[in-house]
Amino acid sequence: MQFSLKELRARKNETQQECAEALGISTQTYNAWEQDISNVAISKVVKVAEHFGVTLSEIRI
DSSP states (O other), rough: OEEEEHHHHHHHTEEEEEEEEHHHHHEEEEHHHHHHHHHHHHHHHGHHHHHHHHOOBBBOO
């Protein structure tokens, strides 16, 4: 099963700002990822998976 960033964030009960801070990015960048306006930087994909406690194959990005 795959989850969107928005679904993962909701499961963790975090704001976009909290996720952005945990990932070391701006809130605007996180928002763009979540809205599929821009792609998640390849250098951040593993960190995203670790933050949400999922495998790479479980993230729909």
